[in-house]
Amino acid sequence: MQSSDVNLYLVGFMGTGKTTIGRIVAHRLGFALLDSDHEIERKQGKSIPQIFATDGEAAFRAMEKEFVDGGHQRKRTVVACGGGLVVQPGNLEVLRESGVVICLHASLDTILRRTQGNRNRPLLDVDDPMERIRTLYAIREPIYNQAGTVILTDGRPMLDIVQHVLRAYRREASEFARSAAAKAKHGR
Numbered sequence: 383m384q385s386s387d388v389n390l391y392l393v394g395f396m397g398t399g400k401t402t403i404g405r406i407v408a409h410r411l412g413f414a415l416l417d418s419d420h421e422i423e424r425k426q427g428k429s430i431p432q433i434f435a436t437d438g439e440a441a442f443r444a445m446e447k448e449f450v451d452g453g454h455q456r457k458r459t460v461v462a463c464g465g466g467l468v469v470q471p472g473n474l475e476v477l478r479e480s481g482v483v484i485c486l487h488a489s490l491d492t493i494l495r496r497t498q499g500n501r502n503r504p505l506l507d508v509d510d511p512m513e514r515i516r517t518l519y520a521i522r523e524p525i526y527n528q529a530g531t532v533i534l535t536d537g538r539p540m541l542d543i544v545q546h547v548l549r550a551y552r553r554e555a556s557e558f559a560r561s562a563a564a565k566a567k568h569g570r
């Protein structure tokens with residue numbers, strides 16, 4: 383695989399900007415954009431809150447797994463992942479084998495501000511969303527921190543974040559392509 387074809391996976395907590403930044407980065411790279419949440423909604427014909435309410439979170443996590451394992455293109459695609467996608471065992475390993483993984487980070491206050499007043503994240507549609515953010519973040523933080531290069535987004539203009547993502551992606555895509563070529567040569 384050429385380094386210019388390697389997929390980019392954006393991971394991180396809700397509200398860190400994966401969908402928003404992913405759209406701009408995909409445009410800059412001339413890549414397709416896939417958003418795991420939107421793909422699942424399209425396939426199910428239901429919104430995420432409806433899926434959580436009628437099928438339950440475990441069913442949603444199985445849909446995410448299906449997306450990761452077989453439901454997406456492996457070339458020239460930016461994938462904006464749902465916030466909890468890499469938390470499930472096994473998913474991060476598949477993403478790492480399929481391309482470059484970059485994690486967007488924001489402080490808890492920023493996350494609250496960016497997600498407030500929006501009811502399409504069922505896990506935060508509770509009386510005390512900050513308490514829920516704190517609890518979920520404490521569980522997930524170690525996973526996000528080892529998922530890939532972390533890009534800080536607090537108080538940064540979108541285009542500044544886009545530049546940082548592109549720089550990290552280009553560097554890591556070359557390494558990914560080199561390592562994929564070496565594995566292919568040695569039959570592994």
Ligand SMILES: Nc1ncnc2c1ncn2[C@@H]1O[C@H](COP(=O)(O)OP(=O)(O)OP(=O)(O)O)[C@@H](O)[C@H]1O
Binds near residue numbers: 395399402464466496
């Ligand atoms: N760097 C930024 N500065 C200001 N606002 C931002 C920034 N990044 C994202 N936002 C805003 O925050 C909100 C949430 O962003 P977005 O939907 O991209 O997050 P996400 O990481 O995809 O969340 P989820 O995991 O729930 O899908 C949007 O309204 C977006 O415009």
Ligand SMILES: O=C(O)C1=C[C@@H](O)[C@@H](O)[C@H](O)C1
Binds near residue numbers: 396419467502503
């Ligand atoms: O962090 C999470 O667990 C979630 C994030 C969103 O992107 C959606 O995938 C859903 O609301 C769950």
Ligand SMILES: [Mg+2]
Binds near residue numbers: 464
């Ligand atoms: Mg998103």
